[in-house]
Amino acid sequence: MARIGVFVCHCGKNIGATVDCERVAGEAAKIPGVVHSENYLYMCSDPGQLKIKDAIRDKKLDGVVVAACSPHMHERTFRRAVAEAGLNPYLAEMSNVREHCSWVHQDIEDGTAKAIDLVRVMVEKVKLNQPLTPIRVPVTKRALVIGGGVAGIQAALDIANGERDVILLERDPSIGGHMSQLSETFPTLDCSQCILTPKMVEVASHPRITLLTYSELEEVDGYVGNFQVKIRKKARSVDMDVCTGCGVCMEKCPVKKIPSEFNVGLSMRPAIYTPFPQAVPNVPVIDKENCIYYIKGKCKVCEKFCGPGAIRFDQEDEIVTYDVGAIVVATGYSLYSVGEKPPGSTIAGYGEYGYGNIPDVIDALQFERLASASGPTEGHMRRPSDGAEPKTVAFIQCVGSRCPEKGITYCSKICCMYTVKHAMLYKHKVHDGDAYIFYMDIRSGGKNYEEFVRRAIEEDGVVYLRGRVSRLYRKDGKVIVRGADTLSGTQVEIAADMVVTANATLAQPDSQDVAQKIGIAYDKYGFFSEKHPKLAPVETNTAGVFLAGACQAPKDIPEAVAQASGAAAKVLEMFAVDELEREPTIAVVNEDTCVACFFCKRICPYSAVEEKEIKDRDGNLIKLVSHVNEGLCQGCGLCVVACPSKSIELLGFTDEQLFAEINALAE
Amino acid sequence: MSKGLQDIARELLEKGEVQVVVGWGAVKADPDRTRPILVTDPDEVGELVWNPRCVNNLAVYLTKAKSDVQALGKAAIVAKGCDVKAITGLIQEMQFSRDDLVIIGVACKGVVSDGSLWQGELTEENRDLKCRFCDVRTPRTYDHLVGEEVPPVDAEDDWKDVRELEEKTPRERWDYWQEQFERCIRCYACRQACPFCYCTRCIADKTLPRWIESGQHPRANLAWNIIRAMHLAGRCVECGECERVCPVGIPLNLLNRELAKEVAVEYGYRAGYDSEAPPPFATYREEDDQSFIR
Numbered sequence: 001m002a003r004i005g006v007f008v009c010h011c012g013k014n015i016g017a018t019v020d021c022e023r024v025a026g027e028a029a030k031i032p033g034v035v036h037s038e039n040y041l042y043m044c045s046d047p048g049q050l051k052i053k054d055a056i057r058d059k060k061l062d063g064v065v066v067a068a069c070s071p072h073m074h075e076r077t078f079r080r081a082v083a084e085a086g087l088n089p090y091l092a093e094m095s096n097v098r099e100h101c102s103w104v105h106q107d108i109e110d111g112t113a114k115a116i117d118l119v120r121v122m123v124e125k126v127k128l129n130q131p132l133t134p135i136r137v138p139v140t141k142r143a144l145v146i147g148g149g150v151a152g153i154q155a156a157l158d159i160a161n162g163e164r165d166v167i168l169l170e171r172d173p174s175i176g177g178h179m180s181q182l183s184e185t186f187p188t189l190d191c192s193q194c195i196l197t198p199k200m201v202e203v204a205s206h207p208r209i210t211l212l213t214y215s216e217l218e219e220v221d222g223y224v225g226n227f228q229v230k231i232r233k234k235a236r237s238v239d240m241d242v243c244t245g246c247g248v249c250m251e252k253c254p255v256k257k258i259p260s261e262f263n264v265g266l267s268m269r270p271a272i273y274t275p276f277p278q279a280v281p282n283v284p285v286i287d288k289e290n291c292i293y294y295i296k297g298k299c300k301v302c303e304k305f306c307g308p309g310a311i312r313f314d315q316e317d318e319i320v321t322y323d324v325g326a327i328v329v330a331t332g333y334s335l336y337s338v339g340e341k342p343p344g345s346t347i348a349g350y351g352e353y354g355y356g357n358i359p360d361v362i363d364a365l366q367f368e369r370l371a372s373a374s375g376p377t378e379g380h381m382r383r384p385s386d387g388a389e390p391k392t393v394a395f396i397q398c399v400g401s402r403c404p405e406k407g408i409t410y411c412s413k414i415c416c417m418y419t420v421k422h423a424m425l426y427k428h429k430v431h432d433g434d435a436y437i438f439y440m441d442i443r444s445g446g447k448n449y450e451e452f453v454r455r456a457i458e459e460d461g462v463v464y465l466r467g468r469v470s471r472l473y474r475k476d477g478k479v480i481v482r483g484a485d486t487l488s489g490t491q492v493e494i495a496a497d498m499v500v501t502a503n504a505t506l507a508q509p510d511s512q513d514v515a516q517k518i519g520i521a522y523d524k525y526g527f528f529s530e531k532h533p534k535l536a537p538v539e540t541n542t543a544g545v546f547l548a549g550a551c552q553a554p555k556d557i558p559e560a561v562a563q564a565s566g567a568a569a570k571v572l573e574m575f576a577v578d579e580l581e582r583e584p585t586i587a588v589v590n591e592d593t594c595v596a597c598f599f600c601k602r603i604c605p606y607s608a609v610e611e612k613e614i615k616d617r618d619g620n621l622i623k624l625v626s627h628v629n630e631g632l633c634q635g636c637g638l639c640v641v642a643c644p645s646k647s648i649e650l651l652g653f654t655d656e657q658l659f660a661e662i663n664a665l666a667e
Numbered sequence: 668m669s670k671g672l673q674d675i676a677r678e679l680l681e682k683g684e685v686q687v688v689v690g691w692g693a694v695k696a697d698p699d700r701t702r703p704i705l706v707t708d709p710d711e712v713g714e715l716v717w718n719p720r721c722v723n724n725l726a727v728y729l730t731k732a733k734s735d736v737q738a739l740g741k742a743a744i745v746a747k748g749c750d751v752k753a754i755t756g757l758i759q760e761m762q763f764s765r766d767d768l769v770i771i772g773v774a775c776k777g778v779v780s781d782g783s784l785w786q787g788e789l790t791e792e793n794r795d796l797k798c799r800f801c802d803v804r805t806p807r808t809y810d811h812l813v814g815e816e817v818p819p820v821d822a823e824d825d826w827k828d829v830r831e832l833e834e835k836t837p838r839e840r841w842d843y844w845q846e847q848f849e850r851c852i853r854c855y856a857c858r859q860a861c862p863f864c865y866c867t868r869c870i871a872d873k874t875l876p877r878w879i880e881s882g883q884h885p886r887a888n889l890a891w892n893i894i895r896a897m898h899l900a901g902r903c904v905e906c907g908e909c910e911r912v913c914p915v916g917i918p919l920n921l922l923n924r925e926l927a928k929e930v931a932v933e934y935g936y937r938a939g940y941d942s943e944a945p946p947p948f949a950t951y952r953e954e955d956d957q958s959f960i961r
Contacts, residue, residue: 521953522953524954592868593866593867593868595731595762595865595866595867596761596762597760597761597762597865597949598760598761599760599946599948599949602945602946602949602950602951603949603950603951604951605951605953624761638951642948642949644866644870644898645866645867645868645869645870646870646873646878647868655876655878656875656876659876660876
């Protein structure tokens with residue numbers, strides 16, 4: 001016969017106001033198998049926990065039901081208390097009489113009746129609870145950080161400074177990401193590269209960091225604490241150990257007309273190149289698609305002029321494998337292309353803005369390059385068409401963002417602030433120029449952000465027009481901006497010399513592939529999903545994988561850096577122990593009755609189900625069955641539902657336990 | 668037609684390409700019927716027949732649960748288009764691989780559920796119900812084909828029978844099925860005839876917990892029939908064997924087809940057409956519609 005204790009919590013008035021806790025405890029005492037029942041004002045308090053511990057010892061309880069709040073709140077508290085009293089913690093369950101009962105009822109009779117039912121249900125379940133032992137898995141104390149933008153750099157540095165090894169993966173030839181392209185940063189107007197490059201240099205020289213640039217993630221295998229990652233190191237065609245970074249090859253390369261990715265097409269680069277002068281590592285790569293030697297088999301000018309002899313035309317891609325314990329995903333964002341709809345995209349373009357057809361309509365990232373001292377104009381305001389200084393510039397916000405018609409409903413968050421910054425930078429460079437900003441709302445939440453906006457309006461004379469722009473077209477060397485000013489209720493037409501569009505922030509175009517490789521969830525826009533929007537914003541649903549930066553949602557630099565440090569702290573927390581403890585509430589397969597249809601394997605979101613061979617003593621295959629990897633299983637229960645022969649059980653939530661609960665209710 | 672089949676079977680057995688041929692044979696005591704037979708000796712291929720009385724779906728013999736034909740060696744199976752759909756589904760569900768099986772497809776213009784109805788000529792009247800919407804009269808995959816290719820039935824409405832059912836009100840439908848299931852004697856013939864009921868321990872036989880009450884209580888009958896239908900949703904190839912073998916005449920294939928239509932409409936998926944396709948109810952997709960969860 002079971003010996004179960006029931007502990008009913010008042011939670012002050014939270015439960016007590018709509019549930020007669022004393023009556024619930026009284027009724028619970030009558031349930032067969034319940035040998036102890038009491039109620040108390042705050043069960044989670046020290047005296048409350050002491051009551052549970054005392055009852056376990058005095059009454060020799062073999063099961064505990066705490067009728068209180070959601071297990072999300074205090075299950076850990078009570079299980080710990082139960083364990084301290086010498087009982088297996090998984091013999092304790094919570095019955096949620098707060099969120100599921102007192103908070104949703106007004107009548108004390110209704111509330112009490114339901115609370116009694118909820119307690120009865122949980123008592124019947126606990127009768128069938130089995131002692132469980134947390135699963136222990138070893139940890140490889142090395143982290144992989146995917147993405148070498150500011151978020152990835154910060155996460156890598158924090159982990160490395162915590163004395164753990166880091167592999168920093170970047171697919172471009174240099175780390176730095178979008179931040180390295182920016183001119184100045186809001187709200188302080190300090191130079192982006194000036195604050196970023198010291199961190200880049202630190203990454204390159206840090207003894208704990210293995211930097212893999214021009215490399216991409218191929219495959220992720222394994223589970224928390226024990227991932228195996230395969231990385232493709234793309235052939236640079238340059239020997240990194242020999243190259244001195246002198247740059248002669250870039251000067252001599254006869255190909256000069258390739259639009260620079262770093263300058264967003266505003267300048268040209270050779271076929272052998274580093275993206276920008278402060279690149280880390282400062283070793284060029286040969287762009288095989290545009291290199292004359294790779295196309296025609298002749299040229300090798302770079303090889304001829306390379307003093308140290310670092311050019312390697314025969315270099316091939318290399319696959320390297322690492323064991324890592326944790327992964328930080330910091331793959332960043334991409335910018336919405338307002339021109340033609342990109343192939344494969346579900347998001348419509350902005351043909352009416354003439355981007356790509358009108359040279360003086362540029363996007364925000366191009367403006368950053370134009371305003372940057374390291375940019376194609378060395379920071380001088382020159383419009384792309386004729387190099388003239390633009391005297392009237394229109395900035396258009398929310399191009400794509402908050403626009404369900406174009407397929408993007410969310411706010412890109414950073415554009416309000418960078419557009420203010422753009423207008424301000426422009427006014428600082430062209431004192432007699434006019435800057436107009438078309439906006440929907442000015443969203444300037446953030447430390448010193450609103451002050452920054454006011455400064456632009458009041459001190460720098462930036463003109464804000466609340467309304468949308470319907471059309472841009474070229475006329476007499478000007479770009480005519482037709483839009484509305486909804487505050488004065490008039491149509492506006494501005495003959496601008498240059499127009500800057502604040503394009504929506506999108507997920508990386510291949511973010512879904514990356515998510516699938518790593519096994520993490522993403523939303524319909526391709527941004528990676530956090531475990532909990534408020535209480536676990538850095539974690540993913542896959543244990544051991546963390547998020548940093550704009551790959552999760554549009555973020556500005558301070559937010560990306562803060563999240564990166566958060567992710568790093570999570571990684572270091574994991575690495576502080578030698579073995580990880582995992583919840584034992586995982587799926588187990590009954591190998592006798594499994595018929596190997598592998599519906600479980602197909603449906604498992606965590607790739608936790610494997611095929612297992614059952615062999616006889618002589619090693620002959622008897623049959624295949626499915627097997628749940630306990631390191632990977634998250635206990636979601638999908639396989640249990642999919643199994644037609646009911647050969648999978650979720651420990652702690654077995655069919656029998658659930659039946660007992662239902663039957664208790666049906667009594 | 669039987670001759671062509673016998674020649675293929677003889678060659679396969681003689682060359683040792685297969686060790687057993689699963690096919691239909693005549694019933695001496697009752698010439699109107701055929702029965703499933705296993706032929707392992709090339710000299711006995713004369714037993715094999717193929718005519719519209721060959722209604723059984725022989726795919727059921729390919730899984731261990733019903734008869735371990737695989738234990739006899741590599742098998743060849745004689746299969747109509749609908750039977751091939753079942754084979755395709757079983758390959759999809761990893762019960763065996765395509766390489767383990769030789770399919771002797773038969774081009775089929777329809778079968779009769781009761782052999783006595785066919786006396787040399789197939790008509791709209793004697794053709795079985797399941798053949799009215801058939802789009803696989805030539806099997807979709809085979810290694811050898813008996814007979815000339817037959818074009819699919821050009822049905823005006825593939826779901827006519829289901830639509831008639833759907834025209835009833837939910838109450839009427841409930842009453843209709845209650846009435847049907849009340850007759851169920853829980854003999855599990857439907858389960859035994861079904862190629863997809865290959866679990867070695869059926870949920871109906873599980874006791875801890877007991878999902879389906881034993882006995883013929885209407886509630887238990889309802890539970891069994893609903894669970895049977897739901898376990899086959901998105902998998903059933905509508906071969907109609909369950910309905911044919913039901914001793915009390917419950918229109919089980921109508922229920923199967925109702926669910927098949929739901930799957931076709933909601934998921935754009937028909938079972939038994941592609942062994943590589945992910946089964947809709949065993950696939951995790953982040954982007955699945957969740958708007959119904961409130």
